[in-house]
Amino acid sequence: MPFNIQSLEDYYSPRTVKEACSLLLSNQDFIPIAGGSAIYIFSAKGLLQDVRGFVSLNSIPLNGIHGSDAYVELGATVTHQELLESRLQLPGVLREALLTIPKEVRSVGTVGGQLCTCFPNFDLNVALLALDAEVMVTGSDHVRSEGIEKFFKGVLEPDLRRGEIVTGIRFPKKRDLLSGYSKAALTAHGFSLISVGVALKVSGGFFEDVRVAVGGTLNTSPVRLKGVEGALRGRAVTHQTISEAAELALRDGALNVSTDFKTSSEYKRHLASVLIRRTILRVVGL
Amino acid sequence: MRISLRVNGEETVVDDVKARNTLLDVLRDKLNLKGAKKGCEGEGCGACTVIVDSRPVYSCMYPAIAASGRDVLTVEGLEMGGELDRVQKEFVNRWAFQCGYCTPGFIMALEALVREADSNPSKLREVYGGKVRGIVEDALIGHICRCTGYEPIVETALLLLSEKGLD
Incomplete structure (x- = not known):
C-alpha cells in the first residue's frame, strides 16, 4: 500500500456538529477531515500512524x-x-x-x-x-x-x-486596509520556503494598525513579527522606515527556522526580510 | 465499504473501499483506468488530475469515499465513438507532449478550464482581471512536465479560450 495508514478503516459522515463532536469525543483515534487532501501528505510523512477513523465534516452544512x-x-x-x-x-x-x-x-x-x-x-x-x-x-x-x-x-x-x-x-472588515501576500518557493506552486502576508493602514502619511505574518518552512506555525510591526507603527511611510523595519526579520529569534535540504536558515531569514520590504512597498504604492 | 459513483458517465459500484484509499487507488487498481498517473503523491505534480463534479482535483489526495455519489471524469472518458475530443486533438496537432506521463493531467486541467469558460466566463474574467494568460497559468500551475514542453500546452490553452471568446 502506498501510505502507512494501515490501521485506517472507518469513515463517518455525521449530519450535525453535535454528532461529529460526540464521535470524536468517544474515539480517541478518529480525526475530523473536510477536503481530506492534506491527510495524504501527512500520512506519507508518517505523521498519522495511529489514526483509525475519519469523521468527514463535508456532510454538515458548514460552508456558508x-x-x-x-x-x-x-x-x-x-x-x-x-x-x-x-x-x-x-x-x-x-x-x-x-x-x-x-x-x-x-x-x-x-x-x-x-x-x-x-x-x-x-x-x-x-x-x-x-x-x-x-x-x-x-x-x-x-x-x-x-x-x-x-x-x-x-x-x-x-x-x-x-x-x-x-x-x-x-x-x-477594515476600511482602507492595504494588504498583500508574497511567496518564495522552488516551483511555481510549491510549498513556500518563506511567505509573507501584510495588512496595514496608512493615515496622514504614517503607518498604523500594522500586521506582518510570516510562514513557509518554519519550525513553528506561521508567526507575526511584532518587532517589525513595532518599527513601522506610528512612523512615516518612507523607503527608509520600511527597509529598516524589514531588516529586523534577520535577527536571531525573529523566526524559528532551520537549515534543510532546500535552503539554509540564513537564506530563509534573508528571504523573509526581502519579501517583507517588497510587499510593504507594493501595498503602500512606493 | 461499498461506494457508488459515476465514472465517465457510467454508474459504477466499487466494493471493499477502505477509508485510506484515494480516488486514484480506486481508478487505477479497482477500475483499471490507468490514464491518471501516480507521480509525486502529494507534492503537486498534477499527473493524477481528474475532474470531480466539474472541478479539477488531484485524485492522489482525494479520499475515495468522498467521491461517493459524485461525477468523476478521467482522460479515458473524453473520446466519443473512437474520436478524440477537442483538447486531445489540439494536443496531437501541436505535439504538446513528449514522454506523455504528465499529459492526462494537463489534458484534464484544460478540460476543466474549457468547462469553466463555458459555464461561467464572466467569473473567470472577474477573478483574473481579464488577463487571459493569467487564467491559463493559474489553470496549469499545479502541473509539472519534466520534458519541459510547456509552450505548446500554453498555446493550446490560449487557443481553446479564444474559441470561447476569451482573448
Whole structure:
C-alpha cells in the first residue's frame, strides 16, 4: 500500500456538529477531515500512524460565506475555490494567497481544514494571521472563539480539546486596509520556503494598525513579527522606515527556522526580510 | 465499504473501499483506468488530475469515499465513438507532449478550464482581471512536465479560450 495508514478503516459522515463532536469525543483515534487532501501528505510523512477513523465534516452544512459591515465570516468547509469565486470583496492578502495555490487543491481544500493543520506552508494560514482572524470552535456542550495566534499552538497542533471542531473563522472588515501576500518557493506552486502576508493602514502619511505574518518552512506555525510591526507603527511611510523595519526579520529569534535540504536558515531569514520590504512597498504604492 | 459513483458517465459500484484509499487507488487498481498517473503523491505534480463534479482535483489526495455519489471524469472518458475530443486533438496537432506521463493531467486541467469558460466566463474574467494568460497559468500551475514542453500546452490553452471568446 502506498501510505502507512494501515490501521485506517472507518469513515463517518455525521449530519450535525453535535454528532461529529460526540464521535470524536468517544474515539480517541478518529480525526475530523473536510477536503481530506492534506491527510495524504501527512500520512506519507508518517505523521498519522495511529489514526483509525475519519469523521468527514463535508456532510454538515458548514460552508456558508457571509459578510457584514464589521466582519467576514467563513464556514469551516468553504473550499479555497468557493472563497475565491465568492461575491465578497476579498482583502488583497487573501486573494493573492489563494492564487498561489494550485486549482486542483483549491477545489478540494477547505478554509477550516488547512487552518487546523496549523501548517506554516499553507498560504491561507499566513493570510488569515495577517487579517487578525478569529476561530470559532464547538464542543459537545460549548461554543467558544479564539484568536488565530493562540489557536496556532504548533505545527499540526491546533488549540482544540478532544471532541471539539472548528466550525468557522471570521476576520474584521477594515476600511482602507492595504494588504498583500508574497511567496518564495522552488516551483511555481510549491510549498513556500518563506511567505509573507501584510495588512496595514496608512493615515496622514504614517503607518498604523500594522500586521506582518510570516510562514513557509518554519519550525513553528506561521508567526507575526511584532518587532517589525513595532518599527513601522506610528512612523512615516518612507523607503527608509520600511527597509529598516524589514531588516529586523534577520535577527536571531525573529523566526524559528532551520537549515534543510532546500535552503539554509540564513537564506530563509534573508528571504523573509526581502519579501517583507517588497510587499510593504507594493501595498503602500512606493 | 461499498461506494457508488459515476465514472465517465457510467454508474459504477466499487466494493471493499477502505477509508485510506484515494480516488486514484480506486481508478487505477479497482477500475483499471490507468490514464491518471501516480507521480509525486502529494507534492503537486498534477499527473493524477481528474475532474470531480466539474472541478479539477488531484485524485492522489482525494479520499475515495468522498467521491461517493459524485461525477468523476478521467482522460479515458473524453473520446466519443473512437474520436478524440477537442483538447486531445489540439494536443496531437501541436505535439504538446513528449514522454506523455504528465499529459492526462494537463489534458484534464484544460478540460476543466474549457468547462469553466463555458459555464461561467464572466467569473473567470472577474477573478483574473481579464488577463487571459493569467487564467491559463493559474489553470496549469499545479502541473509539472519534466520534458519541459510547456509552450505548446500554453498555446493550446490560449487557443481553446479564444474559441470561447476569451482573448
